[in-house]
Amino acid sequence: MCPARRPLPPSSSLPAIRSLNDEPESRILSALGDLYGLYCPLPTSLAFQANSAHKDLLITADSGYASDNDEDDGKDEENFELREDPYERAFAERWLTSFLGRVEELTCFESEDSQQHAVDKAYCVLASFLGQDKEEDVEDTEITRDYHFALNLDSSEAREHEENTESKTVTVQLTDGLAGRDNTDHTDVGLQSWGAAFIFTELMCNGPARLNFSRDALGSAPHIVELGAGTGLVGIALGKILPRLGVPKSTIIATDFHPTVLANLEANIIKNFPTQIQEEGSMSPPIQAARLDWQTPDLSSPLDKQADVLVATDVIYGPEHAIWLRDCAARMLKPDGVFWLMLTVRTTGKFEGISGTVRASFNGHDGLRNPQGCVLTILDEECFARPSGIGRGDESEYRLFKIGWASWGIKEHS
Ligand SMILES: C[S@@+](CC[C@H](N)C(=O)[O-])C[C@H]1O[C@@H](n2cnc3c(N)ncnc32)[C@H](O)[C@@H]1O
Structure with missing residues (x-):
């Protein structure tokens, strides 16, 4: 089994917005996946379960009402500290907002589905920020x-x-x-x-x-x-x-x-x-x-x-x-x-x-x-x-x- 990847601060790991078109699709999806893993440990998004029990469920955005009682696999301290860091969070929020503002003009996505997947994930992370602001x-x-x-x-x-x-x-x-x-x-x-x-x-x-x-x-x-x-x-x-x-x-x-x-x-x-x-x-x-x-x-x-x-x-x-x-x-x-x-x-x-x-x-x-x-x-x-x-x-x-x-x-x- 692979050891869990150490979370990287958004400010040092996200690709620059202005050069997103030079990045391969996989890099953008991976960056969004990292943000999701960091800021949305709960609830588990269906997008992450595509290969598990609910394979057929094609809802790609989180319903937003998942349990507070679900098992939390994001409890480790490193993740917690990073997640709570206001500078990193503000950076991630700005990056996501800019990404969503530019996503239509990005040519790096190989299909509409993967572009939509990226958009859904970005919205999920932004939505989680709103949840934290409640x-x-x-x-x-x-x-x-x-x-x-x-x-x-x-x-x-x-x-x-x-x-x-x-x-x-x-x-x-x-x-x-x-x-x-x-x-x-x-x-x-x-x-x-x-x-x-x-x-x-x-x-x-x-x-x-x-x-x-x-x-x-x-x-x-x-x-x-x-x-x-x-x-x-x-x-x-x-x-x-x-x-x-x-x-x-x-x-x-x-x-x-x-x-x-x-x-x-x-x-x-x-x-x-x-x-x-x-x-x-x-x-x-x-x-x-x-x-x-x-x-x-x-x-x-x-x-x-x-x-x-x-x-x-x-x-x-x-x-x-x-x-x-x-x-x-x-x-x-x-x-x-x-x-x-x-x-x-x-x-x-x-x-x-x-x-x-x-x-x-x-x-x-x-x-x-x-x-x-x-x-x-x-x-x-x-x-x-x-x-x-x-x-x-x-x-x-x-x-x-x-x-x-x-x-x-x-x-x-x-
Ligand atoms: C828990 S929400 C469910 C909404 C939606 N069916 C869903 O599953 O997402 C319950 C809904 O019933 C409506 N409702 C409650 N009492 C009602 C009543 N006496 N007559 C009509 N609608 C009512 C509420 O306004 C609300 O939209």
Whole structure:
């Protein structure tokens, strides 16, 4: 085994910005890797795990909410001293800012992917600086990142609709209005993207048909509503995936109840579908934002049409949420519709026990009945471990519930 490399001070090891074009790509990537190793020992970026358990996860930027409890392999004193050195940090920050300012004109990258990889890494390190500043003033910090997901076009039907077969990636650009903030009970938690949204989006991209996101299951113009959308990752990704799966005319409505979260969500939608929004009259964006409070749902336009699919990630973090969502969903879901609910299980702290409220609420006994006499029931349930580098330390696992109408009580999950 090789001994760990001694960290070098950024001021003496980074290549000069003005001569970056004379450097080989490997030197720049290695410099960024060193900065990352020095300043981001936690959380482990997915970019660093490409060869480990989550090979398929193509998210190249850190979700930003990884655990404080993860094992820290950056505890050695040398790293610590260097990391805390204000001169070195300021130098690294200036270098990264200049690098990002010039990256478009650099010709040393061998491919767009490696250039994007470098940009992602630079942003991750800068983001970590903001995180370290949180004692000072990060209340209004906004960070915009690109998240990349590998799209698996597993059906021939989907492949037929894919114009560019080389392009198998879905990229979602999100502004996270609360980067670096570590406060889970704030009412604007939806300004962050949460682990469950990443896991669900990864699942949608990795096996869309498995979640019935296919032309066969949805038809050409399904109506899809996201509940508690937050930054909009899931809905925006769906808006990008569905046309590529042969579902060209979906209507996706991403909902939330918090005004600031809604404003951020709208801005994220505009960022991701700029052409459709500018070319007024020719095409409308596949996704729109709307206000919806699960407790007192106002189902007037654009929410007056029943949904083929409801989707929600990490929306159960209060004792009353599961019941509100159940009754809200019961008013919104078509008789043959599906509600995908991705629960985040937190087994410690004040959220302990809340995950149990989903099974208790959707047990088929107390829910609203539809005109056919059916109640919303858990039809299937699947568990996902938290991958390293995604989610916060108090998130122990994720459970995906497939919920639909049934005329009987809870169906036992085998
Ligand atoms: C933990 S965040 C999850 C956001 C997003 N789904 C994700 O996974 O990144 C919970 C979201 O639910 C929204 N929310 C909480 N209570 C709500 C309610 N009564 N009605 C509608 N949205 C609500 C919050 O504003 C927030 O956006």
